[in-house]
Amino acid sequence: MKNYVRFEFPSVPENVSFARSCVGAFAAQLDCTLEEIEEIKLVVSEAVSNSIIHGYKNQPHGKVLVMATILDDRIMEIMIEDNGIGIADIKQAMEPSFSSDPSRMGLGFTFMKSFMDELEVVSQPGEGTNIKLKRCFLVKDKEALA
Amino acid sequence: MKNYVRFEFPSVPENVSFARSCVGAFAAQLDCTLEEIEEIKLVVSEAVSNSIIHGYKNQPHGKVLVMATILDDRIMEIMIEDNGIGIADIKQAMEPSFSSDPSRMGLGFTFMKSFMDELEVVSQPGEGTNIKLKRCFLVKDKEALA
Amino acid sequence: MELELKQIRNTLLVRVKGEMDMLVAEKLRKEIDRRLETKQITNLVINLDKVTFIDSSGLGVIIGRYKKISSLNGKMFIVGASPSVRKILMFSGINKLISMYNNEQDIISI
Amino acid sequence: MELELKQIRNTLLVRVKGEMDMLVAEKLRKEIDRRLETKQITNLVINLDKVTFIDSSGLGVIIGRYKKISSLNGKMFIVGASPSVRKILMFSGINKLISMYNNEQDIISI
Numbered sequence: 001m002k003n004y005v006r007f008e009f010p011s012v013p014e015n016v017s018f019a020r021s022c023v024g025a026f027a028a029q030l031d032c033t034l035e036e037i038e039e040i041k042l043v044v045s046e047a048v049s050n051s052i053i054h055g056y057k058n059q060p061h062g063k064v065l066v067m068a069t070i071l072d073d074r075i076m077e078i079m080i081e082d083n084g085i086g087i088a089d090i091k092q093a094m095e096p097s098f099s100s101d102p103s104r105m106g107l108g109f110t111f112m113k114s115f116m117d118e119l120e121v122v123s124q125p126g127e128g129t130n131i132k133l134k135r136c137f138l139v140k141d142k143e144a145l146a
Numbered sequence: 147m148k149n150y151v152r153f154e155f156p157s158v159p160e161n162v163s164f165a166r167s168c169v170g171a172f173a174a175q176l177d178c179t180l181e182e183i184e185e186i187k188l189v190v191s192e193a194v195s196n197s198i199i200h201g202y203k204n205q206p207h208g209k210v211l212v213m214a215t216i217l218d219d220r221i222m223e224i225m226i227e228d229n230g231i232g233i234a235d236i237k238q239a240m241e242p243s244f245s246s247d248p249s250r251m252g253l254g255f256t257f258m259k260s261f262m263d264e265l266e267v268v269s270q271p272g273e274g275t276n277i278k279l280k281r282c283f284l285v286k287d288k289e290a291l292a
Numbered sequence: 293m294e295l296e297l298k299q300i301r302n303t304l305l306v307r308v309k310g311e312m313d314m315l316v317a318e319k320l321r322k323e324i325d326r327r328l329e330t331k332q333i334t335n336l337v338i339n340l341d342k343v344t345f346i347d348s349s350g351l352g353v354i355i356g357r358y359k360k361i362s363s364l365n366g367k368m369f370i371v372g373a374s375p376s377v378r379k380i381l382m383f384s385g386i387n388k389l390i391s392m393y394n395n396e397q398d399i400i401s402i
Numbered sequence: 403m404e405l406e407l408k409q410i411r412n413t414l415l416v417r418v419k420g421e422m423d424m425l426v427a428e429k430l431r432k433e434i435d436r437r438l439e440t441k442q443i444t445n446l447v448i449n450l451d452k453v454t455f456i457d458s459s460g461l462g463v464i465i466g467r468y469k470k471i472s473s474l475n476g477k478m479f480i481v482g483a484s485p486s487v488r489k490i491l492m493f494s495g496i497n498k499l500i501s502m503y504n505n506e507q508d509i510i511s512i
């Protein structure tokens with residue numbers, strides 16, 4: 001199976017929950033566990049929250065683009081993109097506990113790195129940020145699991 | 147609140163369930179009942195199925211576009227669009243029980259008309275079909291419902 | 293969708309679980325027809341107890357099976373539809389063609 | 403998110419229901435801080451029993467309240483996190499700062 005969904009929405013906090021539910025519902029087409037779907041929802045939540053909070057500085061008029069692609073029954077790619085302020089020092093941004101906002105924990109990228117198999121960040125100050133995440137799921141032996 | 151989501155996906159049957167879940171999750175931002183969300187999911191299911199079955203004749207390479215817009219806390223607009231074969235006689239297509247496929251019931255448009263407040267169909271043979279649905283929700287007296 | 297088919301003498305009992313839309317309609321149609329055509333079945337009971345969603349593609353499978361079993365001089369029954377599924381069944385008028393019961397016991401006892 | 407706040411002598415008990423993300427983080431922070439600042443509170447208990455999802459914005463509110471109550475020489479406890487929420491709490495290391503208990507009784511009895 002090869003399938004994708006591409007969706008866009010404005011940068012309002014209500015849409016964070018919406019975005020992770022949608023990607024979660026889409027991931028359910030794959031042969032993956034509930035726990036794996038929870039992890040997918042978490043990383044989508046982190047990346048979309050970052051676009052709204054950091055990329056658009058909590059302004060509601062930005063546009064967030066999410067694309068989820070199922071490459072075969074085992075691989076899912078997720079792309080989250082904004083046209084916000086961008087990241088000047090990507091290396092620093094990805095360090096555990098680093099945050100440009102003192103009230104935040106700097107855990108977003110750490111979650112993305114830990115729960116996904118690949119993480120790629122493309123960003124330019126003033127141009128926006130593009131996050132690519134990839135996750136391979138183990139082939140499940142359904143008989144053994146039952 | 148004014149919010150929208152726009153999403154597109156290929157014309158495969160797996161995405162019918164995905165599309166109605168997503169619009170349902172989005173509608174949950176409105177002050178509406180579970181029963182109203184079920185009705186929204188039904189009409190999305192009908193329109194997206196029509197795009198896949200009739201518009202693209204069950205071929206998986208078509209693209210379906212769905213856009214859901216919340217106009218204020220009470221009004222939701224849903225647009226479903228395909229670039230499929232289109233409808234030659236829209237009036238006939240919308241008649242209850244009419245179907246160009248003898249194995250189907252011709253109930254899709256009837257559901258859309260009955261469960262939504264407005265239904266608009268724009269279509270040209272060879273150009274595709276665009277369905278606009280609108281639903282107003284009553285303002286709920288939360289105290290009274292509790 | 294999950295499907296459980298069970299033959300009790302000349303009755304075919306079909307228990308459906310999940311959402312009845314175009315994705316599952318074809319599979320459901322095939323599985324039921326295969327049994328209707330090869331086995332001596334005069335009663336078809338569809339249990340919708342665990343069906344959480346139905347649209348016109350799902351209704352189409354039910355009506356199609358009703359036509360088929362009627363042409364074989366058999367009878368069809370619907371069992372256990374939840375309020376939201378029942379609403380759609382009533383809306384389509386299917387309840388005028390096919391008797392609806394609350395649970396499997398209600399049919400077995402008639 | 404639904405929120406229930408209850409003061410029992412000098413303990414503030416907060417029961418959260420739903421998803422703890424950036425949409426609700428701000429509201430949660432405000433509601434708790436308002437009580438921490440005005441009432442004589444030395445123990446803060448957050449019951450996550452009915453929390454179905456938490457991300458780093460939700461964790462941020464918890465850590466922030468921990469810092470606040472610590473600066474007031476108070477103590478904080480987390481109660482009833484489900485396995486999936488617990489996994490995220492452990493991952494963030496919050497469990498090294500804040501004691502976690504299975505249910506409210508476990509704290510009251512200590």
Ligand SMILES: Nc1ncnc2c1ncn2[C@@H]1O[C@H](COP(=O)(O)OP(=O)(O)O)[C@@H](O)[C@H]1O
Pocket residue numbers: 046050051052054055056082084085086087093094098099100101104105106107108109110129458
């Ligand atoms: N979409 C984005 N646009 C602009 N800056 C971002 C974006 N995503 C992340 N950043 C930067 O990277 C930093 C680290 O991100 P993260 O690890 O998610 O932690 P946090 O969100 O808690 O700050 C942020 O503080 C911010 O400066």
Ligand SMILES: Nc1ncnc2c1ncn2[C@@H]1O[C@H](COP(=O)(O)OP(=O)(O)O)[C@@H](O)[C@H]1O
Pocket residue numbers: 192196197198200201202228230231232233239240244245246247250251252253254255256275348
């Ligand atoms: N997106 C579409 N593209 C092409 N034809 C369509 C589309 N939607 C509906 N139609 C036409 O309108 C007819 C009636 O649609 P509907 O009321 O949903 O019933 P059904 O899907 O059971 O045929 C269809 O049989 C088809 O000929």
